[in-house]
Amino acid sequence: MHVFLERVMFQSTLWVNGGLAGQQDSLSVPHRFDVTEHVVAGAVNRFVIRVDNRDIQNLGTYPSAYTEETQSIWNGIVGRMELQASEAFQLTNVQTYPEPGLGAVRVRGIGHNLTGKALDAEITLSAAGGQGEQKHQAPEVKQSLRLTADSSEPFEWLYSMGEEPLLWDEFNPNLYELQLTGRTNIEGMQLETVTKQTFGLRSFERNGRLLQINGRPIFLRGTLECCIFPLTGHPPMETEAWFSLFGTARDYGLNHIRFHSWCPPEAAFEAADRLGMYLQVESPMWMDTWNMPVGAHPEHYTYLPMEAQRIIQTYGNHPSFCIYSNGNELNGDFELLHRMTAEVKALDNRRLYTLTTNWDRPVDPADDLFCAQTVDEAGVRGQYFLEKLSVSTMLDFSEAVSRRDVPVISHEVGQYSIYPDVEEIGLYSGALRPVNLEVISADLGKRGMLADLRKFVHGSGMLALQLYREEIEAALRTPELGGFQLLDLHDFPGQSTATVGILNAFWQSKGLIEPRRFREFCGPAVLLLRMPSRVYTNQDEFNAGICMAHFGTVELPPSAIEWKVTTGEGMVLDQGVIQTGAIPLGAGIPLGELNSTAFTQVAKSARLTVALELAGSGIRNEWPVWVYVLTGEEAPGDTEITVTSTLDDNLLHRLSEGERVLFLVKENELEHTAPGKFHPVFWSPVHFATDAPCGISVDAAHPALADFPTSSYAEFQWLDLLDRSVSLAVSDGLPFQPIVQVIPNFYHNRKLTNLIEYNVGAGKLLICGINIREDLADRPAAAQLRNSLVSYMGSAAFVPQHSLEPGELCELLKPRELSAGPK
Numbered sequence: 013m014h015v016f017l018e019r020v021m022f023q024s025t026l027w028v029n030g031g032l033a034g035q036q037d038s039l040s041v042p043h044r045f046d047v048t049e050h051v052v053a054g055a056v057n058r059f060v061i062r063v064d065n066r067d068i069q070n071l072g073t074y075p076s077a078y079t080e081e082t083q084s085i086w087n088g089i090v091g092r093m094e095l096q097a098s099e100a101f102q103l104t105n106v107q108t109y110p111e112p113g114l115g116a117v118r119v120r121g122i123g124h125n126l127t128g129k130a131l132d133a134e135i136t137l138s139a140a141g142g143q144g145e146q147k148h149q150a151p152e153v154k155q156s157l158r159l160t161a162d163s164s165e166p167f168e169w170l171y172s173m174g175e176e177p178l179l180w181d182e183f184n185p186n187l188y189e190l191q192l193t194g195r196t197n198i199e200g201m202q203l204e205t206v207t208k209q210t211f212g213l214r215s216f217e218r219n220g221r222l223l224q225i226n227g228r229p230i231f232l233r234g235t236l237e238c239c240i241f242p243l244t245g246h247p248p249m250e251t252e253a254w255f256s257l258f259g260t261a262r263d264y265g266l267n268h269i270r271f272h273s274w275c276p277p278e279a280a281f282e283a284a285d286r287l288g289m290y291l292q293v294e295s296p297m298w299m300d301t302w303n304m305p306v307g308a309h310p311e312h313y314t315y316l317p318m319e320a321q322r323i324i325q326t327y328g329n330h331p332s333f334c335i336y337s338n339g340n341e342l343n344g345d346f347e348l349l350h351r352m353t354a355e356v357k358a359l360d361n362r363r364l365y366t367l368t369t370n371w372d373r374p375v376d377p378a379d380d381l382f383c384a385q386t387v388d389e390a391g392v393r394g395q396y397f398l399e400k401l402s403v404s405t406m407l408d409f410s411e412a413v414s415r416r417d418v419p420v421i422s423h424e425v426g427q428y429s430i431y432p433d434v435e436e437i438g439l440y441s442g443a444l445r446p447v448n449l450e451v452i453s454a455d456l457g458k459r460g461m462l463a464d465l466r467k468f469v470h471g472s473g474m475l476a477l478q479l480y481r482e483e484i485e486a487a488l489r490t491p492e493l494g495g496f497q498l499l500d501l502h503d504f505p506g507q508s509t510a511t512v513g514i515l516n517a518f519w520q521s522k523g524l525i526e527p528r529r530f531r532e533f534c535g536p537a538v539l540l541l542r543m544p545s546r547v548y549t550n551q552d553e554f555n556a557g558i559c560m561a562h563f564g565t566v567e568l569p570p571s572a573i574e575w576k577v578t579t580g581e582g583m584v585l586d587q588g589v590i591q592t593g594a595i596p597l598g599a600g601i602p603l604g605e606l607n608s609t610a611f612t613q614v615a616k617s618a619r620l621t622v623a624l625e626l627a628g629s630g631i632r633n634e635w636p637v638w639v640y641v642l643t644g645e646e647a648p649g650d651t652e653i654t655v656t657s658t659l660d661d662n663l664l665h666r667l668s669e670g671e672r673v674l675f676l677v678k679e680n681e682l683e684h685t686a687p688g689k690f691h692p693v694f695w696s697p698v699h700f701a702t703d704a705p706c707g708i709s710v711d712a713a714h715p716a717l718a719d720f721p722t723s724s725y726a727e728f729q730w731l732d733l734l735d736r737s738v739s740l741a742v743s744d745g746l747p748f749q750p751i752v753q754v755i756p757n758f759y760h761n762r763k764l765t766n767l768i769e770y771n772v773g774a775g776k777l778l779i780c781g782i783n784i785r786e787d788l789a790d791r792p793a794a795a796q797l798r799n800s801l802v803s804y805m806g807s808a809a810f811v812p813q814h815s816l817e818p819g820e821l822c823e824l825l826k827p828r829e830l831s832a833g834p835k
Contacts, residue, residue, distance in 0.1 A: 018091030040275035070309035076239040077274035077296030081506025084245035091249035108211040125159035133196040141188030180212030185288035212331025232495025234268030243442030254283035263527040265534035284332035297339025305344025342368035353378040387412040408490040419494035428476035429693035431468035467709035474725040475707035488561035508698030568595040577610040586610035638729040640792035667775030688737030697757035715809040719800035736783040747814035771815040
């Protein structure tokens with residue numbers, strides 16, 4: 013008889029009828045207590061459980077298994093609590109190991125005989141599986157098992173799966189149920205035991221640098237799960253919740269979830285098995301030199317290896333369990349990490365193993381793969397190449413991949429900060445309270461900025477979305493890369509508020525993109541474009557390479573790629589067809605060249621779309637490009653306005669006389685300014701302290717931008733403009749209706765702009781913090797913005813809606829006081 017406690021935080025101690033029955037402290041697997049000797053038959057039995065949630069084994073409070081950052085360090089038991097009676101004759105710990113070729117499985121387990129007599133049993137093995145209308149029945153096989161009296165003995169049999177067994181993968185997650193029926197006769201008494209075990213017939217291996225599922229190349233499109241469950245503060249223990257979570261991930265084209273420094277419960281594995289999701293599971297370890305290195309406490313040398321083995325033995329049958337890592341960003345005693353990994357590999361060959369997730373380090377003999385953000389200092393995610401990532405679609409990570417002989421997986425890709433949506437406060441109706449969001453909301457209210465919230469969330473979110481897309485496409489362009497793991501598809505509420513997700517902490521959409529559009533660049537088959545620039549003039553030809561990432565079930569037959577160049581109104585400027593041969597499985601597969609003179613037809617600067625589609629397949633993708641018209645002429649009205657970067661009595665007089673003034677803010681010259689920047693804050697502006705902004709919100713319909721094609725948020729044509737810009741901080745008492753509002757990070761809320769207009773006296777003033785005065789011959793976007801602004805200022809449409817008094821203007825444009833040098 014056993015007491016079963018499905019998940020405990022952290023140590024449980026059990027007494028039965030006053031006697032100590034045992035103590036356990038796994039954070040990853042159920043606690044089981046054998047209480048056979050303590051229970052009195054036919055009587056009332058008293059069970060007392062004590063749970064101690066202190067850091068019993070000196071793990072620190074960083075691993076997701078034991079942290080206040082995402083889940084809480086709750087105290088108690090969640091999931092199933094059961095008193096389980098067992099038979100005198102039974103089969104337990106049944107494990108199924110697919111044989112090479114996947115035509116058979118090796119069945120291992122333990123037979124128990126508590127009858128007091130020796131027994132000879134006949135064991136019948138049968139397995140049936142499949143999904144939908146596709147079913148398969150493996151042949152029934154009988155085996156013999158001899159058990160001495162009151163013994164427990166291991167058994168092992170080879171079981172053939174018969175003709176054309178069904179394999180398990182993301183496309184066909186076929187599951188089998190293996191049934192072992194044991195029968196024996198002891199002195200005329202018939203005993204029977206039935207044990208059932210679900211498994212999937214699959215191999216998950218490496219072939220050189222390639223990951224393979226069932227002998228076929230695979231690419232992991234993943235995100236992290238850091239035990240983020242705001243309503244309960246602990247992971248769900250029912251499959252329905254995991255079906256929803258994994259289903260959302262699949263909707264966005266993902267096939268992989270990494271459990272960052274924790275192991276999920278049985279329900280998660282069951283849901284992943286049925287949906288075809290590839291899981292990376294980790295021990296409860298996040299031990300780095302900046303917090304606590306591996307081996308810093310004696311307990312690490314006993315508890316950590318035991319916990320790793322418990323995870324493998326408990327969840328090893330699940331086909332979704334494809335990768336095991338000891339934990340996140342581990343540093344310290346690598347001999348211990350090697351021993352842990354080597355020991356579990358020797359126990360179970362059904363998955364791949366690695367010592368730790370992240371950190372650039374030599375490959376260990378026990379490493380089957382390498383999950384890191386750099387490889388021998390060569391970057392394997394876009395944040396090491398932000399300029400190249402943004403100006404073109406040429407980036408890939410071939411250099412990093414070439415430096416390892418095992419598969420490389422890109423670690424924690426993204427981490428682009430999105431402004432927190434404080435309207436989510438109402439979603440926190442359970443155990444956790446979003447104090448961080450409450451503080452941010454209160455600060456916005458104090459500064460009169462709550463009305464800007466939707467603009468902030470959308471503008472920063474759309475910028476982050478574009479960068480996430482470019483990260484994903486760069487990975488898909490990289491031959492032999494094993495995959496990527498985003499951080500994150502959904503928000504991470506811990507670590508000083510890291511709202512980095514396209515989805516919120518509840519896995520709900522932020523309204524940035526529909527799943528079907530996300531799958532166009534994140535799915536099993538993705539068309540890709542290698543174009544050297546995103547910004548062109550109407551005198552340029554367009555030349556780009558077409559390639560593809562294809563990780564379906566079979567190679568694609570010869571086909572045709574249909575391409576189009578269209579305007580924002582849908583007018584086709586050019587189109588064509590490129591014939592392809594058969595398309596094999598792999599990443600970055602070259603398919604042809606796209607050459608077009610469509611840009612020469614552009615008479616007005618425009619945002620165009622280049623679209624690709626594989627004929628008849630539904631596989632498509634598209635990219636924006638910006639084409640600027642070169643006229644060689646100054647904009648109309650350029651001679652009718654005053655352009656200056658100095659506020660003095662002369663300029664104030666000109667304004668009082670009704671002149672039109674374009675004031676160009678220069679870097680470091682004004683008191684109330686901050687540097688501009690295109691790329692948003694990394695992770696969290698509190699965790700990594702910065703006052704950098706998080707994008708822009710553009711009044712795209714404003715007549716000042718009539719000749720400058722733009723969306724309401726920053727796209728890549730803004731890269732040069734924002735990186736060479738200054739943001740003007742406008743005090744709360746001044747009117748504020750900017751043409752371009754710079755989105756602050758939430759830790760430095762303030763009214764920022766790099767383009768705003770005012771009436772001053774009888775004059776009209778446009779203040780621009782973007783550098784539109786230098787190197788314009790080499791900066792077509794800046795030249796076009798200047799022309800658009802000057803044309804607007806020379807027209808009747810230049811009618812600012814708000815006014816400043818001269819004194820207010822002097823305060824707004826107050827010169828920066830230079831610090832005195834040494835005397």
